[in-house]
Amino acid sequence: MEQSTLQDLFALEGKVAVVTGATGVLGGEMARSLARCGARVAVLGRREEKAHRVAGEIEAAGGQSLALPADVLDNDQLAGARDTLLERWGRMDILVNAAGGNVPDATLTDDVGVFDLPEKALRQVMDLNFFGTLLPCQVFGAAMIEGPDDPAGSIVNISSMSASRTLTNVVGYSAAKAAVDNFTRWLAVELARTYGPGLRVNAIAPGFFIGEQNRDLLLDEDGSPSQRGQTIIEHTPAGRFGEPEELAGTLIWLCSRSAAFVNGIVVPVDGGFSAFSGV
Numbered sequence: 001m002e003q004s005t006l007q008d009l010f011a012l013e014g015k016v017a018v019v020t021g022a023t024g025v026l027g028g029e030m031a032r033s034l035a036r037c038g039a040r041v042a043v044l045g046r047r048e049e050k051a052h053r054v055a056g057e058i059e060a061a062g063g064q065s066l067a068l069p070a071d072v073l074d075n076d077q078l079a080g081a082r083d084t085l086l087e088r089w090g091r092m093d094i095l096v097n098a099a100g101g102n103v104p105d106a107t108l109t110d111d112v113g114v115f116d117l118p119e120k121a122l123r124q125v126m127d128l129n130f131f132g133t134l135l136p137c138q139v140f141g142a143a144m145i146e147g148p149d150d151p152a153g154s155i156v157n158i159s160s161m162s163a164s165r166t167l168t169n170v171v172g173y174s175a176a177k178a179a180v181d182n183f184t185r186w187l188a189v190e191l192a193r194t195y196g197p198g199l200r201v202n203a204i205a206p207g208f209f210i211g212e213q214n215r216d217l218l219l220d221e222d223g224s225p226s227q228r229g230q231t232i233i234e235h236t237p238a239g240r241f242g243e244p245e246e247l248a249g250t251l252i253w254l255c256s257r258s259a260a261f262v263n264g265i266v267v268p269v270d271g272g273f274s275a276f277s278g279v
Contacts (some may be wrong), residue, residue, distance in 0.1 A: 008257070009256060009257050009258040010037065010252055010253070010256045010257075010258050011037065011038055011256065012034060012037040012038045012039040012094075012252070012255060012256060013037075013038035013039075014038070015038070015039045015040070015093040015094055015255070016039065016040050016042070016085070016089045016091050016092055016093050016094070017031075017034045017039045017040070017041045017042065017093065017094035017095070017096065017255070018041075018042045018044055018068070018081075018085065018092070018094070018095050018096070018136075018140055019031040019034065019041060019042070019043060019044060019096040019098055020044045020045070020072050020095075020096065020097050020098055020099040020132070020136050021044075021045060021072070021097070021098035021099030021100060021158075022041075022043040022044055022045050022051065022054055022098060023043070023045030023046070023047045023050035023051055023053075023054060024045070024098065024099075024101075024211060024212060025209070025210070025211040025212060025244055026098060026158070026206065026209060026211060026244050026247065027045070027096075027098030027099070028043075028054045028244075029244035029245055029247065029248070030096055030098055030247060030248070030251055031043050031054060031058065031065075031096075032054075032057065032058055032061070032063075033245070033247075033248035033251060033252060034094065034096070034251070034252070034255065035058045035061070035063030035064070035065060036061070036063065037252050037256075039093075039094060039255075040063075040064040040065070040066075040089055041055075041058055041063065041064070041065050041066075042065070042066045042067075042068045042081070042085050043055045043058070043065060043066065043067050043068060044068040044069075044070050044072070044081055044099075044136075045068075045069065045070075045099070046069070046070070046071050046072075047069070048067070048069035051067040051068065051069050052067040054067075055067040066084070066085065066088055066089075068081040068084060068085065069081075072097075072099045072131075072132040072133075072135060072136055073127055073128070073131060073132055073135065075135060075139065078135060078136060078139040078140070079139055082139050082140055082142075082143055085143075086143060091143075092140055092143035092144050092153065093144070093152070093153050093154070094153065094154050094155075094156070094255045095136060095137065095140045095141065095144075095153070095154075095155045095156070096155075096156045096158070096251065096255075097132070097133040097136055097137065097155070097156070097157045097158055098158045099128070099132045099133075099136075100128055100129040100132055100133070100158060100176075100177075100180075101128060101129070101173075101213050102125060102170060102172070102173040102213060102214075103121050103124050103125040103128070103172060103173075104121075105117075105118055105120075105121035105124075106118075106121040106122050106124065106125040106170075106171065106172025106173065107169050107170055107171070107172065107173070108168070108169040108170075108171060109169075114171065117171065117172070121172065122171075122172045122175075125172035125173055125176050126172065126175065126176045126179070128176070129173065129176035129177055129179070129180060130176050130179040130180060130183070133157050133158075133180050133183065134183060137155060137157075137183075137187060137201075141153075141155065141191070141199075144199060145195050145199070150196050150198050151195050151196060151198055151199055152196075152198030152199065153198070153199050153200070154200050154201075154202075154254060154255045154256075154259075155187070155199075155200070155201040155202075156201075156202055156203065156204060156251060156254050156255060157180050157183070157184045157201070157202070157203040157204075158180075158203065158204055158205075158206065159177050159180050159181050159184070159203045159204065159205040159206075159266050160173070160174075160177040160205055160206065161205060161206070161207055161208070161268070161270060161273055161274060162174040162177055162178075163177035163178040163180065163181045163205060163266075164178070164181070164205070164266075164274065165273075165274060180203065181203060181205075181266050184201055184202065184203040184264065184266060185264045185266075187201045188200065188201035188202065188263045188264030189264060192263060197263070200254075200259070200260075200262065200263045201263065201264065202254045202259075202262060202263065202264065202265050202266070202267065203265070203266040203267070204247060204250055204251060204254070204266070204267050204269055205266050205267065205268045205269070205270065205274070206242065206247060206269055206270065207236060207241075207242050207268065207269060207270025207271050207273045207274075208229075208232050208236065208241050208242060208270070208271075208273070209241060209242040209243070209244060209247075210241055217229070218232065218241070229241075232273070235273060235276055235278050236270070236271045236272060236273045236276070237271060237272030237273075237275070237276055238271030238272055239271075240271065242269065242270070242271060246269065247269055250267050250269050254267070
């Protein structure tokens with residue numbers, strides 16, 4: 001193909017995107033990546049100050065952005081954010097569900113075994129990751145089908161290596177992300193069959209990236225890999241942790257016309273971790 005044709009396939013000019021969890025390290029980089037490709041990006045997160053900061057960074061770089069302070073587990077707040085978005089830009093094309101994370105009490109420790117895990121913590125991590133994906137899909141997905149005879153849009157959920165590979169200790173988080181994988185495939189089928197093939201749902205499963213929540217787990221105080229971090233690197237053929245911007249290519253592909261026939265998949269971006277048996 002000619003270069004101009006390829007540029008058109010991957011361009012996002014005129015598109016309107018919402019990124020939940022955009023105040024975090026990975027979510028923020030995803031929001032900035034979409035903006036660099038021409039999308040107007042709404043930054044949705046619980047921390048209002050950080051949402052405005054990320055939106056300001058996008059605008060300072062020449063993009064268009066809107067801060068939407070909201071909790072992904074509060075339907076009323078999500079509906080209010082959707083209404084603000086539609087009032088500002090009048091359409092909805094892309095939803096990236098980057099909100100999520102682990103809950104320490106839903107993780108095994110030397111003192112807490114599998115039979116001792118508190119129900120409250122397990123429900124909390126399931127809410128944050130699974131319902132924190134499902135509810136935005138309902139609220140913002142409904143906006144994608146309004147108006148046009150042939151609705152179109154791309155939903156990208158964020159999964160994890162722990163959804164498909166057994167990682168020790170993180171039982172609650174693993175179960176919640178496995179639910180996200182299943183929901184991604186189910187919703188892809190449901191939307192395409194009910195509303196047409198223009199609506200697509202896929203997921204990205206990042207490997208190991210340093211973020212706010214896992215920094216103390218993967219790195220020692222001096223910045224070198226912890227024992228667990230070193231084990232992960234040894235089982236990653238790339239031999240290192242990922243950089244947040246390395247998620248951008250897969251994200252832009254899934255959101256653009258170049259992936260028009262891609263639906264219901266979970267794409268690992270993991271430096272080969274999921275391909276390696278460790279032997």
